[in-house]
Every structure is written in C-alpha cells, then in structure tokens.
Amino acid sequence: MLKLPKALTQPFSSRWQAWLHRRHPSGRAQLLTQNRVYIFLSRSGLMFVVMTLTMLGGAINYDLALAYLLVFLLLAMALVSIFHTFRNLLGLQIAPGRVEPCFVGESARFEVVLENAGALPRHNIVLRYDEAETAIDVLAADNARVWLSLPAPQRGWLRAPRLGIETHWPLGVFRSWSYANFEQRTLIYPKPEVNAPPLPQAAEGVGEGVITPRGQDDFAGLRPFQRGDSPRHVAWKAAARDDGLMVKEFHGEASHALWLDWDALPPGLDSEARLARLTAWVLMAHAAGLSFGLSLPTRRLPPEHGDLQRDACLAALALYGIKEPE
Amino acid sequence: MKIERLDHYQVFALLVVLMGLLGAHVSRLPNWLLGVLALLFVWRAWLQHKQWRMPPKWLLLPVVFGVVTGIYLEYHTLIGRTAGVTLLAALVGAKLLETRTRRDALLLVYLGYFLVVTNFLFDQSVAMGLYLSAMVLAISTLLVSWNSLGGWTGRRQRAVDQLVFAGSLMLQAIPLMVLLFVFFPRIEGPLWRLPQDRSGVGSGLSDTMSPGSFSNMSKDDTVAFRVSFSDTRPSQDMLYWRGPVFDQYDGHTWTQASPGLLTENPVEAVAGKSIPYVMTLEPHQRAWLLALEMPTALPEGARMSEQYQVVSRRNIDKRLRLNMQAAVQYRVGAKEADAQLNRSLQLPKVVNPLARAAAEKWRNLLPAERVIEALRFFGTQGLTYTLEPPLYGKNAVDDFVFVGKQGFCEHFAGAFVFMLRAAGVPARVVGGYQGGEENGDYLIIRQADAHAWTEVWLEGKGWQRVDPTFAVAPSRIQEGLASAVGAEDLPYLMRLDNNVIKRMRLLLDSAVNGWNQWVIGYTPERQRELLRKLGINDLLSSGFLAWFIGSVFSLVALSAAWLLWRARPRRPDPAKQAWDRFCRKLAGLGLQVGLAEAPSDFALRAKRALPERASAIDDVLGDYLAVRYGSQPALANLARKVREF
Structure with a gap:
C-alpha cells in the first residue's frame, strides 16, 4: 500500500481528528442526528457491486431480459437497503453509563446506554472502543445497556477512546457509522502483590481479624447505608420512618484500628512494589471485615471499614504520584 | 474484519438454499458431477452435525482438480454455456467445504446469483421468473439473518421475521426495479460470444419435406409463435404463415434450393392496404422467420429470399418480437426469371408414371385451366385427409393418388406440385403454418398448425397460392385441424370442445404472452417505441435523463420519507409528558434525573434534597404511579399537580 510521508499526513490527520471532534463534541448523551450518521458501501458491498456489474455485462451481451430483471432487482434492493441501514442508526441516543474500575492486567468495563425513541427496533448495533467490540439490538421505544471491556495496562485513570457505532443491517451491502465522545474514564488500581505477607499487627495490640464488640454507649450518629455495611448496624427504626437505610456509627474503632503504612514497609521496596503490597493488604483487610487506615507519603485515610473505605484506599493507591487531570 | 462463524441453523439454511440454486441446473449437469455434489453436501452437513473441522487443503x-479435469474431459472445454455452468456448480460444491464464516458464505451466495443468472441462457419462461423471485427472497433472507443478532424472539419466530423482512425489502425494491428495467438504455448485443453457444436442434418446421414431416407435428401443441393484429385481422382461411419453400424433389424428399436474396420487396398489395401485425416467435434454431403471406414490410435485419421467404442472418435462438406487415391480396413475381421457373418444373425422371401420364393429358389446356383441372382431379379422386396416412412406396405420388388415397397436407401438396409440373406448370411446395387459435386479442399458432400448400406460376399473374388440401378438406382451412380430422388423435389443446381446463390453459397462455411481450420482448426497439410515447426521441438526451433520474430520485425520496415516517418517535403518553415536565422543573432546582433512575428512586432523592417540598413530590409520584398502573382519573390530578409544583 502507498504510504505517504508523515509530514504530509500529520497535519491532515490532526485536522481530520479536529473535524471529527467538532462534529461529535464530547458530552453526556449524544443523539445521532442526520449530520452525524455516515453511510457508504461496505467491503462486501463493493463485492456486491462488482458482481452485479458482471451480471449486467452478461445480460447485455446475451440480451437476457431475466438477467436484466435480476440485476435491477438486486440493485434496487441495495438502494432501498441504504435507508434501512441509515435509519437503523438515525435518532439513536447514546449515553455513557456506569464504569467498573479494575486492577492492572484485568479489563476495565465501560457501560454504554442506547436509547431508542423511535417506533422501529434497531438491529445489530455494533459499539466499539478500539478493539473492544460488542453488538446489540434495541427494541422500539426502549433502551439497552452494553458493557465494553478495555485492557488496563497501567494504574491511574483509563480514559475510553472515541466510541465507534456502526451497523451493517439488513443486507450488509452498506455500512452506516457514527462516533460519540463521552470521555468516560475509570480508575485502574495497582496490581495486588501475589503471595503478599500477612497483614501487619494492629496498633494497641488488637488481634488480627478480631472486631471488638461495640456497646450502645459508643454510638456516635447515623450515616447513609453503604454496600458492605453489616445489617446489624442498620438503624431499622429510622428506616421505618422512610428516611432510607441509615447505619449507626460507633466511636472507639479508630483507636484499635489497623494502619497500612507506606513508611512502615521494608526500605528495600521500590514505590510500585510498595503500592502492590498495600493494595494486597487493603483487599485482605476488607475481606476480613477490619477497620483500616491507609497512610501514604501524600495522603492519609483515617481508619474505616466497608466497601467505601476499600474503594477510597484503592483510588488513593491508583493515583499515587499521578496528577489528577482537570 | 472479524471472523464470524455461522451457527448451526445458518449452515443448514445455506445448504438448503444452495440446493435450490443448483436444483434448476440438474438436467444440465453430468450424472457423475451430481454424485460428487451430493457427496460434498452430505460431507459438509455431517461435519456441521458433528462439529468437526473442515477438511484440510x-x-x-x-478433489477440485479431479472434478475440473472431469468437466474438461466431458465437454473438451471449460468455457461456453454448459461447461461454464457445470464448472460453476462444481466450484460451489468445493467452496462449501471451506465455508465456516459469514465471509465464506457471502462468496458462496454471490456465486449463487450466477447460478441463478446462468439459467436464463437456457430458459426465460414465466416459471424461471418465479424461480428468480424465490431465490432472491431466499438469499436475501440469508443475508438478513447473517447481519442480525440472535434477537429477542424465538428461533422460529426470528426466521419468519427475517423472511418477512426480506420479502418486504423486495416489494419495496420492485418499483425501482421496474423503472430501471424500463429506462436503462438497452444496447444491441452481443459484446462477445462464447464458443458452443449455438445450441442444438429445435422443434418446428424442418428444412426438408418428406412423408410424415408434417403429420408428425400434428401431435405437438407447443407454441410456434403468437400474433397480434393492431387493427384488422384477416379471416381464418387467409392465415397462411409462410416458411421454407421447397422446389426440389428427388422422388422422396422435397428440399430447398439455396436461393439468393432480394434487395427490394417485390410484393404488390392488391385491393386494400398492408395489414400490420406483431409476431412473437419462439426460438426454433433455424435462420428463417415465419410471415403472413405475402410480407410487404419486414422486421429490422431480415431479408427476403428469391422465393419470398423471410430469412434472418442468424439462427433464431431466442424469442423474438417482430413488427411486420402483409398483404393478403397480393401480386408477386409476374416477371419471374427463367432460371427460377425452370427450377419449378424440375422432376425426377422415372418415378410416379401413372400420375405423370394423367397430368400430361392436361397439357393441351391453358396453364390456368390445368390448375383448375388438377384441383378437380384431386376433389373427385376420393382422397381423404387423415393424421395417420399409410407409408407409401417408391412411387409415392402414384400410391397416394391412385391406391391408398389417404394423406396429410404434405401428401396433397407434394402430389399436386408433382402433377402440375408434369403438366408443364411451374409449381412449388410452401411450408409453414395455417390458421391459429384466437385468445383474447392475439392468436396462438402451435406446431400442430404446421401446414404445406403450393404455389403455381401463371403468365401475367405471377405466383398464386393454391391449397390442394382445401379441395379435399375445406374445413381444415376454414375451421382448423380439429374439424377436419377426428378430435381424439389431436393434442388436447387443439380439440374443438371448449371446456374449463382449456379455458384455463388459454388464460395461462395470455399471461405467458404478456410476459413475452413486456419482459422478454422488451428489446432496444421496444424501448425506443415506449420512450417515444413519453416524448423522448433519443437515449441519453436531456429529456431522457430528466425522466430517468427524476423518476428514480422521486421514488427513492418517497421510500425514504415513508421509512423515516414509520420510524419517527411516537409522542410520549400524557402521563410521561407530565412526568417529564416535573423532571424539568426539578432540573431547574438543580436535580438531574439519572439515566437509569427509576421514578421512585428519583423522588426519594428529590425529597432528601428538598425536604420542604417532600409531600408535593410524594403526591406527584403517587399519581404518576397510579396512572402507570392503570388508573385514568389520576391523570388529571397528575397534570394539575405538576402544573402547580
């Protein structure tokens, strides 16, 4: 294939990208309007055209009326299919959904929500983030959710690239496509150390994995329920008043808490190794239902328990030394 | 591009469709190849059933090499009509064992279209048209299935949906197809010719006449040609469709001299003008046309022989639609060349002494009187007209006229010419068809209408038609074959009794005729004719382009508008509208409803954010849910509460 010098293609390519970006501005939900949906022959469509033209040659040469009829029927069907293919994307609303963080080496998952306000179903809509690709149908006046997985090579923020949307339905002769810029991003946590040493001893001699029974006198207040909270701590009376689920909080946990401390690690470890070990410990402590705090050179997270604490600690580890983007 | 494997059902559906595609060619493929193809299909189905891998290269x-060699040995070529189709079929069979993915299958399906189109080299009947539609529908359904996902319905329902969708796509395409068919500029072919394209012997008239050659055709009710007259139709006894002229006799067989071609049409119309008509001639693989006696205007490319037979440059190997004119009262050949007249007096030396002697007695009469005498002789000899005459010996004319006395038209015409020649009158046998069956506004002329009559030359008058069969069995000419012979011997459709089945067959024939006129017979000439009616005199003129492009565009725009109108978003129901309005009001207060947030979740969040409006929010939510669950009176409340919120 002909390769143009980069000096020539570079300005063109960046202009092209800029043009695409203007046409498909980033934002939350995007409606695929007429000026954002493109259509052209697909690869098999090109083959189809070559085939019909060959048959047309035969029809002319042998003066075969039925061959003319077949060629024109096929061409007419292909022409009609343009509108079906175009319609399949036109008016579809695409919005970013949830994201699922993951550890380095795993796949980060991004959700995309497709909403079809139209009265006809949409068939075989292919969504693509680079090589991550998935296809889905969206019923008439309905919505559909799709998860796309992207590999997570390094810790920190993983930003999803421009989302490609395309369809070949119904005949595959034409391909209709569009783009959406969501700037969906998710956190990639450091890879936890394999066979990490056991958790360090908690301060003040509290045994590993032992939760001191909490008395009513330690009650400190109510906070909204979070996943991972023990049902024993739910304030059922408050729940009955229709205030949503609230959880009772207690004093006195911090003093027995486990501190996962960057500075307490052996001096031979480099910073990524430290992050890996701390990540493993966060997971271990959370799994054991412990209350734990995290101390990094840049941040300190006071001891807490539950999923929120785990996520906060993992986020702090993921972003250690990384500048937060605007 | 991704490699997408076909699922189980898609593979079997593909196999079935390919069998349908190959099925139409079965009679053309050699038996050994049919065996190989069957084996390949079973092999592929078995591999699919067992989920085994495809055979290695x-x-x-x-296998492929062997099959191709076999085809070469069979036909001594790989190109040309039959060999080409055979090769195509073999390729499809071989490719089948490589087909795993949609891309492979796509290639197979495109080859399949060629299998469909190659049928038309052999046959362009109405049945083929129906076959074409069925195959395009089947292939389109496959394509739709390959470009769809598993979907939300059951497998069977999905297959039906895809079939229905492919069908609707086809229906939507038909107006456009008709436009393209009518307007696409037709070019006079061929651009190239493949060897072996001239195909074998057709049915119909032969270029020689011997006893039995016409009576054998009386059993054949296939259509020879159809004719429609635009204004006047001549009476039945004037419908002589002129074919080959036989002027050489060896005692057994009448043959054609190879005559020269005339540069000008010598036929003069007498009493009345020429009658225009359109003939749709079935292919008969001979280089002549049939024409009503006597032709005054010939179709493009046709010429007239010295014996007034209309000939074409090539064998008629496809159905032709011909515009012609004829004068049923005519004058031709008054100044005939001596060579031609001498040819029309030639007789074998020794045969038929009795007939020769009888005819020589007429020599003292004037030539015109000799003809009348001959007709009188035939009328009084006790001859009968029959479909199954006995076989006569070496002196066939003597045996027929004096002994057996039973004959069909070839016996009458042959004996009559023999005797006139013996009496010194130039005469010759004309082969062709006589009569025709009326069906609506056109005539059907079948092979069984084949007939032989004679032509005599008289000084000052030229060539005159004389039909000795008429002297014996006038009803044959006036009312058709069925009235002249027993009906039981005739093909069913030629009989006179008019029953339901015959009517249905005639109805079917008019459908076939329409097809031939408008689909098969849509030639460059016909196209020009039609376009002229639209005011377009030249293909590729601005008027033509305006018509063509304009109509295609407006049709395309119409169908696009229709589709988008069907797909338009429906107005949400009033409850949803009221709820959306409520959400917009809350958005104004800084509360955005989440994409996937249920109304009750959103209301809960709103109450927490706006505790002082909690009861109003609860009211709206309550009414909204009430309407959702079917209480209509709540709708008015809901609308009011949202308004007041």
Missing part, C-alpha cells in the same frame, strides 16, 4: 485440492 491437501485433501480438498485433489
């Missing part, structure tokens, strides 16, 4: 290549 080293196993498949020798």
